[in-house]
Amino acid sequence: MYIFIPPFAPLFLSFLKRFISILPVVLVLLAVVPVLAQEPDSNDGEMAEIVVSATRYKEEISKVAANVTVINERDIESSTAQSIPDLLMEQAGIKVSDTMGNGRSFNVDLRGFGETASSNTLVLVDGRRVNSVDLSATDWSQIPLDRVERIEIVRGGRGSVLYGDNASGGVINIITKEGDDARVSVEVRAGSYSTQGAEASLSGRNERISYSLNASGYASEGYRDNSDTNATDAGINLGYYISNDMKIGLSAGYHYDKTGTPGDIKESEFNAGADRTDTFTPDDYFEVTDYYIKFSPEKYFFADSFIRLDASYRKRDSKSFMSIAGTPWDWDTELATIMVSPQLFLKGRFAGIMNNVTIGMDYQKADEDVVSKFGVSPVSEYDLNKVNYGYFISNDIAPTSALTVSLGYRSDKTDYEFAPSTPDKRSFDGEAYNFGINYMLSDHSSIYASYSRGFRYPLLDELFNFATIEPGLLPQQTDNYEVGMRLYVKERTLVKLNLFLLRTEDEIFYNPFGGPFGFGANENLDGKTNRQGVEISFNTNVSDRVRLKGSYTHMSAKIEGGVFDGSDIPDAPADKATLGITVPYRKATISLNGVYVGERPFISDFSNSYSDQDSYFVLNSRLKYRWRKLTAFLDINNITDAKYSEFGIISWTAEKAYYPSPERNFLFGVSVEI
Numbered sequence: 001m002y003i004f005i006p007p008f009a010p011l012f013l014s015f016l017k018r019f020i021s022i023l024p025v026v027l028v029l030l031a032v033v034p035v036l037a038q039e040p041d042s043n044d045g046e047m048a049e050i051v052v053s054a055t056r057y058k059e060e061i062s063k064v065a066a067n068v069t070v071i072n073e074r075d076i077e078s079s080t081a082q083s084i085p086d087l088l089m090e091q092a093g094i095k096v097s098d099t100m101g102n103g104r105s106f107n108v109d110l111r112g113f114g115e116t117a118s119s120n121t122l123v124l125v126d127g128r129r130v131n132s133v134d135l136s137a138t139d140w141s142q143i144p145l146d147r148v149e150r151i152e153i154v155r156g157g158r159g160s161v162l163y164g165d166n167a168s169g170g171v172i173n174i175i176t177k178e179g180d181d182a183r184v185s186v187e188v189r190a191g192s193y194s195t196q197g198a199e200a201s202l203s204g205r206n207e208r209i210s211y212s213l214n215a216s217g218y219a220s221e222g223y224r225d226n227s228d229t230n231a232t233d234a235g236i237n238l239g240y241y242i243s244n245d246m247k248i249g250l251s252a253g254y255h256y257d258k259t260g261t262p263g264d265i266k267e268s269e270f271n272a273g274a275d276r277t278d279t280f281t282p283d284d285y286f287e288v289t290d291y292y293i294k295f296s297p298e299k300y301f302f303a304d305s306f307i308r309l310d311a312s313y314r315k316r317d318s319k320s321f322m323s324i325a326g327t328p329w330d331w332d333t334e335l336a337t338i339m340v341s342p343q344l345f346l347k348g349r350f351a352g353i354m355n356n357v358t359i360g361m362d363y364q365k366a367d368e369d370v371v372s373k374f375g376v377s378p379v380s381e382y383d384l385n386k387v388n389y390g391y392f393i394s395n396d397i398a399p400t401s402a403l404t405v406s407l408g409y410r411s412d413k414t415d416y417e418f419a420p421s422t423p424d425k426r427s428f429d430g431e432a433y434n435f436g437i438n439y440m441l442s443d444h445s446s447i448y449a450s451y452s453r454g455f456r457y458p459l460l461d462e463l464f465n466f467a468t469i470e471p472g473l474l475p476q477q478t479d480n481y482e483v484g485m486r487l488y489v490k491e492r493t494l495v496k497l498n499l500f501l502l503r504t505e506d507e508i509f510y511n512p513f514g515g516p517f518g519f520g521a522n523e524n525l526d527g528k529t530n531r532q533g534v535e536i537s538f539n540t541n542v543s544d545r546v547r548l549k550g551s552y553t554h555m556s557a558k559i560e561g562g563v564f565d566g567s568d569i570p571d572a573p574a575d576k577a578t579l580g581i582t583v584p585y586r587k588a589t590i591s592l593n594g595v596y597v598g599e600r601p602f603i604s605d606f607s608n609s610y611s612d613q614d615s616y617f618v619l620n621s622r623l624k625y626r627w628r629k630l631t632a633f634l635d636i637n638n639i640t641d642a643k644y645s646e647f648g649i650i651s652w653t654a655e656k657a658y659y660p661s662p663e664r665n666f667l668f669g670v671s672v673e674i
Contacts, residue, residue: 053124053152053173055396056162056358057306057345063396065406065436065448066158067093067484067498067535071151078547078582080593080620080635082667084148084174085140089595090578092496092535092551093155093170095571097646099659102193102222104229104259106140107647110155110169111502112531112557112572115603116509119456122159122167125174126237126251128294128312129339131166133366133386134460136318136333142255142290144233146187146199147214149177155535156500157480160432160454161408164362164390168454168478168504176251178237179203179210189669191635193662195220197669210239223662224262225279231257249296258287261322264649264657276643276660286320304347312339325652332371339364354398364388368460382467384460388414390430406436406450414457418464426463428475430455442488449483458508462522474524478504484535493540502531512604512652520652527562529569531555550579559606567608571647573600573615587626594619602656603649610656616644618661629674635667 049072054064061068071087081087085106089096097107109117118137123130131138152173159171182204189197199216215234222228235253242248262279269280294312301307314337322329343360368384390412397405412430436450456476463470484498506524514521533555542548557572559565575598582591599612619640624633641664651657 051152051154052127052175053171054154054158055356055394056127056343056360057356059356059396060444062440062444062446062486063404063438064154065404065438065450065482067155067482067496067500069153069155069537071153073149076145076148076150078589078591079580080591080622080637081145082635083140083145084143084151087145087151088153088172090549090551090580090593091153092498092537092578093533093553093555093576094153095573095576095597097571097659098661099647100222100227100259100261101224101660101662102220102227102229102259104141104231104257105261108138108140108172109571110153110172111500112555112569113169114569114571116507117169119166119459119508120168122163122165122171123174124163124171125253126176126294127173127310128292129163129166129364132316132335132459133337134333134335134368134384135462136316139255139288139290139316141231141257142233142253143174143176143235144199144214144216146201146216147176147233147235149175151175155498156450156482157432157452157454157478157502158408158434158436158450160452160478161392161394161410161434162358162360164392164410164412164432165388165414165430165455165457168456168476168480168502176235176237177203177212177214178239179205179212181205184674185671186674187669187671189667191667192665193221193223195667208241210237210241212237222260222262223665224277224660226260226262226282226284227279229257229259231255231259245300247298249298250294251296252293253291255290256288258285260285261320264651264659266651266653266657267655268653270658276663281323284320284322286318288316288318290314290316302346302348306345308343308345310339310341310343313337314339327375328373329375330373333368335366335368337364337366356396356398358392358394360392362388362390362392366460380466382464383419384464385417386414386460388412388457392432394434402440404438406434406438408432408434408452412455416460416463416469418469421464421467421469423469426469428457430457430475445485445487447485450481452480454478454480456508458522462508462510465521470522472524473508473522474506476504476506476508476524478502492542493538496535496537498535500531500533500535502529504529504531509606510604511606512650525559525562525564527565528560529557530560531557531569531572533557545584547582548580550577552577564606567606568601570601570603570605571613573598575615589622589624589626591622591624592619593621597646603647605650610650613648614644616642616646616661618642618644629672631671633669636664637667638662638664640664 049061049070050058051061085096088094095109099105110121113120123138155170159167185201187199197218201214203212213236218231233255238250240248261284263281292314296310298308316335318333320331340363346357366386370382373379392410394408410432414428416426432454434452438448440446458473481501487495507529511523512520514523535553537551539549553576557569559567577596580593596617598615618638620637622635645658646661647659649657
């Protein structure tokens with residue numbers, strides 16, 4: 001079978017030029033690691049963990065030239081997490097902020113993008129893009145944690161070739177449960193802030209059909225005034241096996257929530273006696289109804305090759321109210337998105353060398369209707385449209401059983417149309433490519449190096465500003481360089497070390513004092529941004545019973561050149577560390593997890609004119625007890641009762657403002673399987 005390998009000589013030379021400066025590190029790792037690497041115990045399933053997000057087909061993590069993490073069901077079971085962002089908080093290189101203090105509104109930042117993190121981290125659910133094309137950001141609450149089978153995190157820009165826009169910092173793919181053995185489960189929970197929740201799930205499988213259904217409800221008054229929330233979720237996964245080599249998948253989900261938005265508390269308001277739980281926006285809220293359906297037929301041929309079509313439709317309706325300087329602002333938005341992605345995967349030998357080739361196309365059409373009313377002004381109506389299509393090819397070449405070379409290229413284009421607007425159209429082109437080398441030191445230990453280039457287009461409401469298009473706003477481009485290793489030591493311990501450098505041109509940001517009248521505008525930075533650092537993580541079985549895991553990330557995130565030359569990037573901490581331990585005892589298990597986040601500039605403080613946000617350390621715990629089909633758990637969060645804020649901004653009044661995080665709180669739950 002003939003496999004086409006595109007000419008990547010210029011890309012290869014660019015890669016070598018950048019990595020020549022860190023060649024000594026690579027040589028030291030090549031010399032030292034084989035001495036330490038041990039053949040792992042074949043009974044430990046984690047050591048052969050499979051990932052699909054890095055290649056769009058199943059591949060062992062140890063063969064991927066990127067810093068990849070898979071959070072599996074065992075990790076979820078032993079975690080203190082109550083939501084997907086809680087799980088991500090425990091990972092290297094990821095900073096999570098609960099902006100409202102109610103577990104519903106999160107900013108998940110992969111590699112220090114701060115306020116625009118949701119536009120630079122691509123989030124997928126079963127491979128389906130869930131990033132919004134507008135500033136409403138990713139809705140992390142639409143997939144309850146109990147519906148999750150595993151989460152795949154691919155750091156760096158590798159995903160730009162396979163998925164296109166939004167993958168500058170990395171890709172997070174949330175994979176939901178499919179039907180397995182027949183099982184029915186019910187869970188109820190209650191806790192601090194009048195929190196209540198319930199969930200029921202049903203799953204099963206026979207020779208032809210697999211199914212998994214989940215429904216849940218959640219209500220809480222929240223830590224702060226006007227942070228109350230009520231939510232309902234439902235989801236279904238169906239698989240129909242027509243034959244041994246053909247499957248049709250169908251998944252769907254529904255989410256509804258209405259949540260108060262307590263807003264920030266300014267430093268002057270604290271000085272005047274405000275409490276951490278106060279709100280100065282008692283009537284602000286958002287209400288979201290979101291549902292999707294996805295259809296995925298898949299056909300295998302030549303044993304390991306296959307063709308697949310992913311097609312989905314999503315409808316998101318949202319209403320919100322906010323008070324700006326005492327003036328009411330109402331929003332009513334309807335966003336419909338259609339996505340189609342045909343893919344062909346070919347596995348075979350060319351000239352005696354194994355090739356794994358992925359060829360595909362992604363098409364997305366988003367249509368957003370916005371109705372707004374500001375104060376006594378007349379009602380304004382806008383129609384915003386974005387059409388995006390990209391073509392990609394990726395090839396993993398294995399000249400030997402130990403060496404894999406990855407090559408990839410993507411050509412992309414997007415068209416915008418706005419009404420009413422003058423002008424009313426804008427178009428951009430984008431290109432992405434990657435090159436990587438992965439060398440196996442043993443069956444599961446490896447060392448790798450890679451280069452990738454990706455892009456991010458402006459969001460609809462970054463580009464469109466009240467009946468006019470921002471004339472000078474451009475897409476941003478990011479170059480990503482990485483070198484790292486995965487090392488198994490003495491059969492019990494996995495250690496990961498990754499060095500990275502991200503250089504971004506024309507980074508899109510919101511300047512609160514920009515624009516012709518100084519009231520704020522979306523702009524491109526006139527200098528480059530430079531994010532470089534090290535990510536270290538480990539996971540070890542201290543004994544047959546005790547499991548210990550941890551991570552440390554050190555990052556220098558700065559602006560080079562332009563008006564903000566030399567400034568640290570807002571909300572990008574230099575240091576972040578995590579440590580967790582799980583100890584089983586008879587039928588009980590106790591888990592502890594601590595997270596430390598260092599000082600960082602306030603959001604919007606690009607000139608670094610203010611003192612930094614304080615560092616914080618939060619410690620959470622879970623005690624779980626199993627008896628036959630019954631499981632009970634008790635969560636104690638923020639055990640030390642720390643008074644801290646995960647998120648802080650420079651407000652429109654040009655002063656520091658905070659979003660206080662919850663103090664010590666509790667959650668108790670009981671589940672039963674039938």
